[in-house]
Amino acid sequence: MSRFAHFVAIDWSGAAGERHKGIALAQCSAGPGAPTLVRPGHRWSRAEVLHWLRHDLPRDSLVGMDLGQSLPFVDCGAFFPGWAESPPDARALWAMVDAACTDEPHLGVNRFVDASEPARHFRRHGGRCGDRFPPGRGRLRVTERAQEAMGCKPYSNFNLVGAAQVGKSSLSGMRVLHRLAGHLPVWPIDPLPASGSVVCEIYTTIAAMAAGRPPSRSKIRDGAALDTALAALASAPFHHAGPIDDHQSDALITAAWLRTVAAEPRLWHPPGLTPEIAKTEGWTFGAS
Structure with a gap:
């Protein structure tokens, strides 16, 4: 059984401007209940997501953010090889x-x-x-x-x-x-705490694959297909008829996936993750 009580997936965007269709937040609790969208119909800003994480995140949440925690380091021994000011971690x-x-x-x-x-x-x-x-x-x-x-x-x-x-x-x-420093640890840059909430990196395609979708067709834009994917993750259906935004479906599927795999030790200890990689490049939860 997972020690987490809530599971949150954030589909992220780096697009220009303040508010973005490409940002979606979904959450679910332990058990088989369907994931839900956080503030459905709302167009999020990045600053609002930060505020929500710091002030409104349910206790004991596993939060997956669809972004790269860091830049490549191991291949060249530095983020910016040849630059004396290249950061060490x-x-x-x-x-x-x-x-x-x-x-x-x-x-x-x-x-x-x-x-x-x-x-x-x-x-x-x-x-x-x-x-x-x-x-x-x-x-x-x-x-x-x-x-x-x-x-x-x-x-x-x-x-x-x-x-x-x-x-x-x-x-x-x-x-x-x-x-988020001082508010939420970020795995694996920070060790996985014994209790409380934690942020990790996700790649929504991995969640979609676990739900039965091939990598080349990971995006879901239909409510029926979304419910089929959720069923594969032992989740109740979302019950959305007709088209659905793929950013929302990515978040919904990934929240349900996090719930199904959060208790698997192998995902917290992938064979390729070393202490040096953890502090420099980070890791994608589920990549193994």
């Missing part, structure tokens, strides 16, 4: 990103990615590709290599271009994680 990276963007509204990160040294490592819009962004898909973390081995297709957090880019969402999420 994930928490220092979060602090650097937040400090560089402290006056940028809506937890944006443009000032960081456009700064002279970091910019050398990112692929940005307008054909701007830093001289340290390698050819192809870009650098990947160890956990993203584990995702590949599961059949997923992760993208580099250094890539800020294209519909599948995850870089800006991850960087904006790092500002949130930095501001």
Whole structure:
């Protein structure tokens, strides 16, 4: 039996502006009950999500956020190889990103990615590709290599271009994680506490695969298909007729999935996760 009483999944967005269709929060409690949306119909801002996590999160919650906790480190021995000010670990990276963007509204990160040294490592819009962004898909973390081995297709957090880019969402999420210090531990950068709530990184495709969806068809945009996926996770149906936003369905499925797997020791101790990786790159819960 899981020690958690509540399970929350947050589909995240790094898009420009204040409020985003791409942000969705879902939660469920222990037992077979259907997951529900938090504030259905509301268009969330990133700042509101931060406030909710700090002030409104139910006690003893496992919170999954669909973003990259960190940047690749292990492959080159640094986040930004060749730069003397490259941070030594994930928490220092979060602090650097937040400090560089402290006056940028809506937890944006443009000032960081456009700064002279970091910019050398990112692929940005307008054909701007830093001289340290390698050819192809870009650098990947160890956990993203584990995702590949599961059949997923992760993208580099250094890539800020294209519909599948995850870089800006991850960087904006790092500002949130930095501001959660003293409020919520973040696994595995922080050890899993014996009690209380904790935040982890999720990849919604992993949850969809556990619900019977192939990686190439992980997105669900129909209420009936959503209920089929929830049934595969031993969850009561959501009962939504007709089309459904895929950000909402991602969050709903992943909340139910977290409930089914939170008590599995192997997911908290994946074979590829070392103490060095934990403090620098972090890990995606469920990647093994």
